[in-house]
Amino acid sequence: MNEKKSFKAWIxxxxxNRKLCIIVFMLVxxxxxxxxxxxPFFKMIGFSFYDMKYIGDRExxxxxxxxxxxxxxxxxxxxxxxLYYIVASFIQLALALYFASILxxxxxxxxxxxxxxxxxxxxxxxxxxxxxxxxYTRGFxxxxxxxxxxxxxxxxxxxxxxxxxNNISVAATSIWRYMGQGMVMxxxxxxxxxxxxxxxxxxxxxxxxxxxxxxxxxxxxxIIVLNMILSITGSLSVFEPPYVITGGDFGTGTYFVIMNxxxxxxxxxxxxxxxxxxxxxxxxxxxxxxxxxEKYYFGVGDQESIREVRKRKKRQELEAKGxxx
Amino acid sequence: MKKSTLKRVFAATVSAAMVMSLAACGGSxxxxxxxxxDLTIDQIKLGEDYTDxxxxxxxxxxxxxxxxxxxxxxxxxxxxxxxxxxxEYEGITDYANDITTRLTTGxxxxxxxxxxxxxxxxLENYFTKLGDKAALAGTYEENxxxxxxxxxxxYGIPSMANVQGxxxxxxxxxxxxxxxxxxxxxxxxxxLQAIKDKTDAIPLYTNFxxxxxxxxxxxxxxxxxxxxxxxxxxxLTKGENxxxxxxxxxxxxxxxxxxxxxxxRGLTEEDPTTTDWEGSKGMLNAGEIGCMVLGSWxxxxxxxxxxxxDDIGFMAFPITVDGQQYAAAGPDYNYGINxxxxxxxxxxxxxxxxxxxxxxxxxxxxxxxxxxxxxxYPEALTALEGIELVVNNPAASGEENLFNDVNNxxxxxxxxxxxxxxxxxxxxxxxSKTMEDMAAEWNExxxxxxxxxxxxx
Numbered sequence: 001m002n003e004k005k006s007f008k009a010w011i012x013x014x015x016x017n018r019k020l021c022i023i024v025f026m027l028v029x030x031x032x033x034x035x036x037x038x039x040p041f042f043k044m045i046g047f048s049f050y051d052m053k054y055i056g057d058r059e060x061x062x063x064x065x066x067x068x069x070x071x072x073x074x075x076x077x078x079x080x081x082x083l084y085y086i087v088a089s090f091i092q093l094a095l096a097l098y099f100a101s102i103l104x105x106x107x108x109x110x111x112x113x114x115x116x117x118x119x120x121x122x123x124x125x126x127x128x129x130x131x132x133x134x135x136y137t138r139g140f141x142x143x144x145x146x147x148x149x150x151x152x153x154x155x156x157x158x159x160x161x162x163x164x165x166n167n168i169s170v171a172a173t174s175i176w177r178y179m180g181q182g183m184v185m186x187x188x189x190x191x192x193x194x195x196x197x198x199x200x201x202x203x204x205x206x207x208x209x210x211x212x213x214x215x216x217x218x219x220x221x222x223i224i225v226l227n228m229i230l231s232i233t234g235s236l237s238v239f240e241p242p243y244v245i246t247g248g249d250f251g252t253g254t255y256f257v258i259m260n261x262x263x264x265x266x267x268x269x270x271x272x273x274x275x276x277x278x279x280x281x282x283x284x285x286x287x288x289x290x291x292x293x294e295k296y297y298f299g300v301g302d303q304e305s306i307r308e309v310r311k312r313k314k315r316q317e318l319e320a321k322g323x324x325x
Numbered sequence: 326m327k328k329s330t331l332k333r334v335f336a337a338t339v340s341a342a343m344v345m346s347l348a349a350c351g352g353s354x355x356x357x358x359x360x361x362x363d364l365t366i367d368q369i370k371l372g373e374d375y376t377d378x379x380x381x382x383x384x385x386x387x388x389x390x391x392x393x394x395x396x397x398x399x400x401x402x403x404x405x406x407x408x409x410x411x412x413e414y415e416g417i418t419d420y421a422n423d424i425t426t427r428l429t430t431g432x433x434x435x436x437x438x439x440x441x442x443x444x445x446x447x448l449e450n451y452f453t454k455l456g457d458k459a460a461l462a463g464t465y466e467e468n469x470x471x472x473x474x475x476x477x478x479x480y481g482i483p484s485m486a487n488v489q490g491x492x493x494x495x496x497x498x499x500x501x502x503x504x505x506x507x508x509x510x511x512x513x514x515x516x517l518q519a520i521k522d523k524t525d526a527i528p529l530y531t532n533f534x535x536x537x538x539x540x541x542x543x544x545x546x547x548x549x550x551x552x553x554x555x556x557x558x559x560x561l562t563k564g565e566n567x568x569x570x571x572x573x574x575x576x577x578x579x580x581x582x583x584x585x586x587x588x589x590r591g592l593t594e595e596d597p598t599t600t601d602w603e604g605s606k607g608m609l610n611a612g613e614i615g616c617m618v619l620g621s622w623x624x625x626x627x628x629x630x631x632x633x634x635d636d637i638g639f640m641a642f643p644i645t646v647d648g649q650q651y652a653a654a655g656p657d658y659n660y661g662i663n664x665x666x667x668x669x670x671x672x673x674x675x676x677x678x679x680x681x682x683x684x685x686x687x688x689x690x691x692x693x694x695x696x697x698x699x700x701x702y703p704e705a706l707t708a709l710e711g712i713e714l715v716v717n718n719p720a721a722s723g724e725e726n727l728f729n730d731v732n733n734x735x736x737x738x739x740x741x742x743x744x745x746x747x748x749x750x751x752x753x754x755x756x757s758k759t760m761e762d763m764a765a766e767w768n769e770x771x772x773x774x775x776x777x778x779x780x781x782x
Contacts, residue, residue, distance in 0.1 A: 053733070054425045056447045133534075137599035160598035163755060246598055247536050250751055264422050265742035267442060267733045 048273035058270070065274035075275060078255040079282075081167055081242075082235045085254075088171035089231030093224070095175070096182030101212055103183070104190040114187070118180035125177070129244025132173045136160050136245070163251045170241045170252055178234075182227055189220040225294045232290065233283045255279060362668045365456030366482065366675050367464060371684065372406045379409040380673035383434030385424065387658060389416035399685050403677060410673045421537070421741075435666045435674045438484070438658035441741060445475040445725035452480040453662040453671050455678075465682075469656045469696045471719035481659030482678055483696045485622070485688030488639075488706060488714060489544045489653040492623050493616035494609055495638045497526045501615075506640045508650055510574055510583040513643035517592040520615045528615040529587050530605055533597035533750050539743030541619045542584055545642040546577035546739070548653035548715030552646040557717040561739075562728045563775070565782045566768040570761070575646050578764055581749050583643070584618075585760050588753035597750055606630035610637065618642070621706055622657060625692035641712045654714040657693060727778060735774035737767055 010016060048065055052058035069075050099117060103110050120128070135141045136159035143156055159169040197215050206214070217224075239256035242248050248257035255275070263272035299305035369375070386392065392414045400412050415434065417423050425442045427433040428451055443451060455461070458470055458477045465482065473481030501520040507513035517528035532538035547557040561567045561577070570578045587593055594600060608614045610631030617623075621639055628634035641652035660678045662671055681687055688695040689703050720727060738744040745767065752758040758766075 053442070053444075054429055055442060055451070056444050133599060138596045140599075158596045158598070161596050161754060166598075247534065249533070249747055250598060250754070261742070261744075262736070264425075265738045265744065266736045268736075 044273045045277055047270055048277050050270045052270045053267040054269060061270070065271045066278065068271055069274050069278050074253075074258055075255065075278075078253055078258050079236070081252070081254050082238065084167045084171040085174060085235035085238050086232055088175050089178075089235050090228075092175040092179045093182055093227055093231065096179050096227075097186055097224070099179075100183045100186030100190060101216060104187045114184070118184055120177045120179075121181040123177070125240035126244055128173060128177050129240060132170075132241070133160075133245050136169055160246055160252075161250060166246065166250055166252055170245055173241050173245070174238070178231075182231075185223060185227060186220065189223040190216055193219045221298050225290070225298065229287055229290050232286055236283055236286065237279060359450075359664050360666065360668050360671065361664075362453065362671050364672060364675065365454070365460065366679050367456050367460050369676055369679050371676065371680055375672055375676060376407055377409065378407065378669055378673050378676070380411070380435075380667075380670045382410065382412045382436060382670060382674055382677065384412055384414045385420075385427070385434050385437040386414055386416055387420035387438055389418055392416050395687075395690065399681065399687075402685070403680055406680070407673065407676060410677065412677065431663075431665045433663065435663050435670050436678065437661055437663070439473050439481040439661035441729075443473075444729055445473070448473060448475050448480040449478070449664070451661075451664060453664045453675070454478045454480060455482060455662070455675065464698065465696045466698055466716075468716040468718070471717070472656050473659050473661065474719070475725055476722065481661045482682050483656030483659050484681065485657050485691055485693030486654055486696050487620040487622050487657050487693055488641075488709065489541070489549050489620050489655075490618075490639055490641045490709075491616050491643075492609070492619050492621075492627055493638050493640060494526070494612050494614065494633075494636050496633070496636045497524055497612050497615045500524050500612075507643040508645045509643055510579055510586075513583060514586055514590065514592065517587060517615065518590070521592055524612075524615075526613055526615045527594050527608075528592045530600065530609070530614040530617045531584070531588070531593050531597050531750060532600050532602055532605055532617060533747070534600040535602040536743060536747070538602060538617075538619065539746040539750075540740055542580060542746040542749075543740045543743065544620065544655070545618070545644075545653060546580045548655075548717055549642045549651055550576050550580050550644050550646075552649060552651040552713065552715060554715050554718045557728070558720050558724070562720070562724070562731055563780050563782070565772075567771065568764045568767040570764065575644055578760070579644055580642065581745065581764075582760050584746055585749050585753045588750050589756070593750075597754070610634070612636065620657075622691055622693050624706075625690070638708055639706060641709060650712045651715050652709060652712050654694065654716050656696065727780070730778045731771065731774045731780070733774075734777055735767075735770040737770060 011020070047058075049060060049062060050058040051061045051064070099113075103114055107113070123131075138158060139153065142159065143153060146156060147153060157165050160166045193216060197219075198211060201211050201215055237256055238254045239260070242252045242254050242257050243260065246252045248254070248261065253261070256279075259272045259275045259279075262268045262275070295303075296306045299308065386396070388396070396414050403412070404410065420438070421440060421442075424433075424437060424440045428437075428440070428443070431451075439448075439452065452473075456479050458467065458474050458479050461467075461470060461479055461482075466486070469483050469486050470479050470481075472483070473479065497520060498516065501516070501523045503516040503519055507516045520526055520528040547561060548554060551560065553560065556564075568577050568581075570582075588597075605614060605617065606627055607630045609617060609627050610633050612633065624637060624639050627637045641650050644650070660681065662674045662678065664671070666674070682695075683697055689700075692703055692706075694700075694702065694706070719725075732739050732741065736744065748763060749760075752763060
């Protein structure tokens with residue numbers, strides 16, 4: 001009885017209780033993270049050193065898979081396609097920012113528009129692919145709409161077959177899908193801007209453009225940069241649109257689509273794993289470069305940018321010299 | 326107070342359960358052990374042996390469309406003989422890809438259709454031996470058992486066998502004035518041209534977007550294009566530059582060149598990237614499509630896709646070797662049994678497979694050939710009279726995996742991904758590479774893969 005009480009007391013004591021809480025609450029997310037992210041990830045790194053198929057013996061080959069990734073023509077050729085998606089993601093961010101700055105003020109039917117524009121993000125990527133497959137089919141939705149506008153069917157290109165345009169067609173679907181998500185994030189950021197700044201702006205006679213450039217933009221730059229990083233890393237690893245819409249044929253095979261083909265059709269699991277690890281490295285490098293650029297030009301959060309600090313120092317030095325003279 | 330204690334107890338229980346289940350995850354891999362059974366499929370007498378066996382079987386299938394209809398009838402029929410065997414079908418849409426991953430877990434079910442990706446020397450680690458080849462040859466066509474046999478042990482029985490060729494709409498061909506079935510690639514292209522000129526139908530529909538449909542072209546390159554049952558081994562796997570132009574309108578080059586020319590001359594659909602497989606069946610049936618290159622399994626589906634089932638016909642691939650036309654015949658997916666299942670399940674599964682192959686009439690219903698030696702040709706294939714069926718001979722012992730290895734290493738994906746015909750269509754559309762360029766490229770890849778696998782000419 002006495003012992004039980006002491007155990008109860010022990011477990012209820014602040015220190016133990018707090019630790020227990022932390023552990024118990026962390027257990028589920030950490031377990032999920034380990035099972036579904038880290039264990040498969042480290043397994044994959046392991047696979048990348050083997051010559052292996054899904055079924056059968058595996059043979060340790062060291063770095064040979066990595067050498068092959070860098071010497072193959074198609075792997076890095078495919079990364080060029082990411083440029084289409086990077087451009088698309090910038091267009092998408094610009095549109096999102098535009099709609100966000102309109103919709104974050106009082107607009108008639110603002111809620112409806114927000115909902116409509118966010119909706120595509122809720123549709124699963126595979127479904128989006130099928131939607132656009134029919135959208136781009138000869139004589140279907142897009143062609144019909146363009147014909148209403150006076151275009152002649154014979155002058156229209158084959159949206160998915162024509163290699164000069166099919167990557168743009170496919171990349172456009174990701175604008176449609178992700179624009180709403182970016183917009184919602186921007187609206188959230190704009191809402192958090194101190195309302196007294198707008199009032200101050202009004203008093204000083206600032207128009208809407210000036211308010212946007214001098215009040216909104218500086219206040220949400222962190223979220224803009226974050227979105228840019230997300231969309232560039234996303235552009236490097238595009239998979240669903242080309243896989244579902246064109247199957248990666250006619251020159252639309254992105255890095256991921258080629259990886260998938262190697263792993264599933266040619267059973268080169270080791271090589272595909274190495275490709276994945278290389279892409280991970282590339283994404284990390286891209287993120288680091290962006291972070292550096294951001295720090296230098298814009299500053300993180302409340303921190304001033306390195307460029308500003310240096311400029312000021314220089315000015316101060318000059319002034320100090322001038323003063324000495 | 327009490328409430329918070331309860332909460333704590335609950336949290337502790339949940340976390341304990343999590344840890345336990347994690348531990349269980351780690352341990353379960355070893356729990357799956359290969360179960361040896363001492364029975365072969367030829368020893369079973371259906372309806373007499375093991376009629377009181379109890380088992381719950383799980384059957385993975387690629388035929389997602391007939392699970393609730395044909396297959397549930399099969400189960401009812403089978404249970405008249407074996408009342409205590411329950412069978413549950415699970416359909417997998419992307420079968421060829423998914424099944425390989427699921428097989429590696431060892432715990433996928435009891436019966437599946439054996440995928441191409443399992444190498445022959447690996448078969449025994451995943452599937453139950455169904456019998457010796459010599460013993461089974463009495464009941465089944467011996468040549469049809471080769472695909473999943475290793476050192477005379479058979480691990481898979483074909484659900485049916487297919488003839489490769491072209492499914493076509495007779496009425497469209499008649500309307501175009503094509504009275505005699507084409508026998509050479511040039512005749513065939515002329516016939517397509519006539520269809521284009523004289524009818525509104527799309528002469529040849531590639532079904533490019535579906536992807537897997539393109540492998541039907543691959544299936545014609547060995548026996549059908551050469552008439553040689555050994556070509557797959559000596560000509561393709563071990564031959565020097567198998568994709569080169571043989572100059573006489575035969576061989577792999579002739580097959581792919583037919584596709585290349587058809588696309589280049591505008592005899593196929595306008596936009597290959599937006600073809601629709603399900604829709605194509607109805608279009609062929611209604612006479613909006615002239616023909617499609619597919620195996621004989623497709624005939625029944627085409628007939629049932631509309632009101633004009635009688636118009637659907639089947640012809641061999643238009644290649645003639647020394648005056649004789651051939652058609653490649655070979656097994657479709659094979660039934661295989663999980664060797665990790667309990668021995669009762671394995672025995673019940675064996676009974677069910679035997680019943681499916683010999684009694685169910687599945688092959689005939691699907692328009693395929695039955696692999697049972699005594700069964701006759703289905704009606705749809707009667708048009709193939711005068712055409713010799715070629716079944717590939719098995720690879721020499723010790724070289725059972727060679728084709729798979731060379732195929733994988735070369736990344737050409739013959740019969741697997743349709744990468745070669747896909748490239749043919751792409752280049753015929755864009756016109757950046759000629760057929761010779763591509764053939765040279767394939768030969769180069771193939772030769773490099775042959776070298777790395779120790780093939781000498």
